[in-house]
Amino acid sequence: xxxLLMLVPLLAGLSAxxxxxxxxxxxxxIASAALHLSLTICVIAAxxxxxxxxxxxxxxxGLLFLGVTSLLFLGASIYAVKYLSLEKRDPGEDSDEGxxxxxxxxxxxxxxxxxxxxxxxAVTASRHLGIxxxxxxxxxxxxxxxxxxxxxxxxxxxxxxxxxxxxVGIAMALMGNLFLGAAGLRSxxxxxxxxxxxxxxxxxQAWLKAAFLFLFVGYGTKMGLAPFHxxxxxxxxxxPAVVSALLSGALLNCAFLGILRVAxxxxxxxxxxxTGGILILFGILSLMTAAFFILAQKDYKRMLxxxxxxxxxxxxxxxxxxxxxxxxxxxxxxxxxxxxxxxxFISGLILAAYKTKNIPDVKGLIRRAxxxxxxxxxxxxxxxxxxxxxxxxxxxxxxxxAVSGGHYAAAAAFLFFLxxxxxxxxxxxxxxxxxxxxxxKSGEKPFEASRQLLLPAACFFACxxxxxxxxPAWLNEIITGARNLxxxxx
Amino acid sequence: MTTPAELIIVAxxxxxxxxxxxxxxxxxxxxxxxQGVIAALLPLLAGCGVxxxxxxxxxxxxxxxxxxxxxxxxxxxIKANVRKDAEPVIGYPASIILCLGAFAASSWLGAxxxxxxTARVAWIVPASLSTIFTGFLLLTTRAKAITQVLGxxxxxxxxxxxxxxxxxxxxLMVEMxxxxxxxxxxxxxxxxxxxISREFDHIDTAELSALRDWxxxxxxxxxxxxxxx
Numbered sequence: 139x140x141x142l143l144m145l146v147p148l149l150a151g152l153s154a155x156x157x158x159x160x161x162x163x164x165x166x167x168i169a170s171a172a173l174h175l176s177l178t179i180c181v182i183a184a185x186x187x188x189x190x191x192x193x194x195x196x197x198x199x200g201l202l203f204l205g206v207t208s209l210l211f212l213g214a215s216i217y218a219v220k221y222l223s224l225e226k227r228d229p230g231e232d233s234d235e236g237x238x239x240x241x242x243x244x245x246x247x248x249x250x251x252x253x254x255x256x257x258x259x260a261v262t263a264s265r266h267l268g269i270x271x272x273x274x275x276x277x278x279x280x281x282x283x284x285x286x287x288x289x290x291x292x293x294x295x296x297x298x299x300x301x302x303x304x305x306v307g308i309a310m311a312l313m314g315n316l317f318l319g320a321a322g323l324r325s326x327x328x329x330x331x332x333x334x335x336x337x338x339x340x341x342x343q344a345w346l347k348a349a350f351l352f353l354f355v356g357y358g359t360k361m362g363l364a365p366f367h368x369x370x371x372x373x374x375x376x377x378p379a380v381v382s383a384l385l386s387g388a389l390l391n392c393a394f395l396g397i398l399r400v401a402x403x404x405x406x407x408x409x410x411x412x413t414g415g416i417l418i419l420f421g422i423l424s425l426m427t428a429a430f431f432i433l434a435q436k437d438y439k440r441m442l443x444x445x446x447x448x449x450x451x452x453x454x455x456x457x458x459x460x461x462x463x464x465x466x467x468x469x470x471x472x473x474x475x476x477x478x479x480x481x482x483f484i485s486g487l488i489l490a491a492y493k494t495k496n497i498p499d500v501k502g503l504i505r506r507a508x509x510x511x512x513x514x515x516x517x518x519x520x521x522x523x524x525x526x527x528x529x530x531x532x533x534x535x536x537x538x539x540a541v542s543g544g545h546y547a548a549a550a551a552f553l554f555f556l557x558x559x560x561x562x563x564x565x566x567x568x569x570x571x572x573x574x575x576x577x578x579k580s581g582e583k584p585f586e587a588s589r590q591l592l593l594p595a596a597c598f599f600a601c602x603x604x605x606x607x608x609x610p611a612w613l614n615e616i617i618t619g620a621r622n623l624x625x626x627x628x
Numbered sequence: 629m630t631t632p633a634e635l636i637i638v639a640x641x642x643x644x645x646x647x648x649x650x651x652x653x654x655x656x657x658x659x660x661x662x663q664g665v666i667a668a669l670l671p672l673l674a675g676c677g678v679x680x681x682x683x684x685x686x687x688x689x690x691x692x693x694x695x696x697x698x699x700x701x702x703x704x705x706i707k708a709n710v711r712k713d714a715e716p717v718i719g720y721p722a723s724i725i726l727c728l729g730a731f732a733a734s735s736w737l738g739a740x741x742x743x744x745x746t747a748r749v750a751w752i753v754p755a756s757l758s759t760i761f762t763g764f765l766l767l768t769t770r771a772k773a774i775t776q777v778l779g780x781x782x783x784x785x786x787x788x789x790x791x792x793x794x795x796x797x798x799x800l801m802v803e804m805x806x807x808x809x810x811x812x813x814x815x816x817x818x819x820x821x822x823x824i825s826r827e828f829d830h831i832d833t834a835e836l837s838a839l840r841d842w843x844x845x846x847x848x849x850x851x852x853x854x855x856x857x
Binding site: 279 | 740741742743760764767773776777779780783784787790791802803805806808809812813816817820823824827828833836837838839841
């Protein structure tokens with residue numbers, strides 16, 4: 139079953155390179171996404187037993203992130219198909235500098251999109267840390283062509299920074315993996331998660347700490363934790379909306395999973411205090427960086443990117459606090475993925491309607507494109523954690539644990555930066571949505587958002603709201619299982 | 629006591645210094661390749677018996693690092709038609725001093741992270757850490773996109789030295805997957821360099837600076853204010 143989950147997007151992706159007919163290739167994209175999601179649902183329903191020593195298996199933690207990735211990808215593929223057909227009709231004029239550019243061949247884009255899904259599936263299912271590393275690096279390499287869809291200077295710059303910073307970052311994670319191997323050399327533990335966990339008590343502590351640091355920096359770079367986040371705003375602002383949505387909603391989670399796996403080992407070795415301190419520190423640092431940059435932001439896609447950094451900070455903070463906060467962090471991860479993907483989808487519509495990413499030039503969205511405007515506002519309330527939403531619940535649990543655990547400074551910083559982010563984003567969203575829309579230039583047609591582009595965002599937002607009101611038993615079971623794996627039960 | 633493996637470690641450290649001191653781009657490509665090949669010999673010398681799998685793996689590494697990567701990078705260099713020197717941001721003496729300092733720091737760190745007795749070669753940790761640092765030095769102080777890829781490769785060499793001298797017993801599949809990733813990474817970077825040279829007419833990464841959160845003021849050189857365009 140798990141092999142099938144990886145094979146479907148792999149084979150579909152490889153064949154997409156050779157299908158010349160646009161219609162057929164697009165059907166293939168949606169069909170494989172739908173098949174992947176149905177397979178994922180089957181796996182969640184069946185709950186396969188984990189065979190010890192297997193390289194690929196799905197524990198609750200993997201299941202949670204696989205489910206989110208798969209759902210997100212289906213929404214993204216529905217959006218992408220419409221987006222690609224629109225892009226084909228009128229080739230790109232740059233929104234900021236006005237030059238004409240070409241697009242990447244659609245075969246390459248679709249192929250890489252599907253292979254990217256295969257790599258992310260492999261990340262969620264790996265039980266061997268070496269395989270996990272290889273899969274995370276593969277996601278970087280496969281998503282680089284996606285960022286360079288619009289072939290112009292700025293997207294090229296973003297692609298280069300992304301490739302280089304993430305590759306070097308992930309090289310650090312490889313070093314961390316080797317340190318982990320050195321820690322287990324004496325007790326004969328390999329990099330297999332099972333063997334590491336069972337021999338955790340006899341691992342060499344100095345090497346284990348060094349390993350955690352390297353792995354944290356490595357996967358933290360990919361996850362976008364400050365101060366290793368520098369590639370993130372560039373890549374998110376220059377890539378097509380559908381790619382930004384996948385990067386933010388699915389890829390960052392995958393990198394986070396890498397950190398969670400090591401944290402799992404460290405917790406089993408009795409180093410939860412050490413890892414917790416680092417996770418809390420960098421979580422707060424990311425919150426601070428994001429709050430600072432959101433306040434003065436002039437580009438709405440970059441604003442969303444910094445909001446992702448903020449949420450990655452929240453995930454790191456929640457995991458570091460332990461206990462009930464881990465549950466909150468995981469719930470936050472799910473809700474953030476859904477909400478942020480929806481917001482990026484809408485940002486693509488705004489870019490199409492106004493031809494600019496500059497915030498002061500976007501006014502009166504609710505008049506020019508009412509449906510997009512309403513969703514954009516709804517997304518704002520959801521992402522900042524206004525009840526009812528899964529993000530609100532998640533943040534509340536984290537705050538509660540921080541206060542009851544005596545982390546008063548962390549709790550105060552958390553609340554303060556959340557307030558700053560709320561104020562900063564509130565100003566931007568309200569400025570963009572309300573007011574008088576700029577008059578249409580002569581010959582410009584009034585903007586009409588296609589339903590196919592609105593639908594995925596609307597569905598994701600509905601899910602995010604639903605998570606705040608009602609927690610299905612099966613999801614609760616998965617999140618609780620995942621929390622217990624990271625040691626949140628202590 | 630000097631074993632061949634220890635000689636290799638010494639050679640790797642000396643190559644680090646020459647990488648920091650070499651100004652010619654072609655020379656840097658050759659030095660990084662030489663370091664990769666020499667490091668790839670390590671697992672063959674470190675143990676007593678060499679299984680066929682390890683032999684094949686080392687062969688693949690030598691082929692990649694000694695032939696494929698230099699060929700890819702040289703091709704990128706010629707296609708991009710770049711000037712021959714590496715154009716460091718800091719001077720060569722400073723680079724060498726930083727490199728030596730890094731070696732001293734790595735030796736200190738290596739003493740604090742004792743390897744389990746199963747490890748067979750002395751000075752592995754310092755050599756590996758100082759190679760990684762040299763890679764970072766190339767990455768940050770040389771302006772060309774190609775030297776940045778070289779920096780990535782040297783970092784990878786450093787990691788490889790540490791890895792293979794210790795764990796010859798890792799499953800071959802895992803090592804192959806990692807090697808494949810590194811190969812594809814260099815390949816994709818090579819393609820990107822080609823695009824950069826076509827789009828910008830140069831591969832000077834210092835000028836890849838259009839994306840930022842704040843526009844530079846009108847008096848500072850280089851930046852174009854977005855709202856003026």
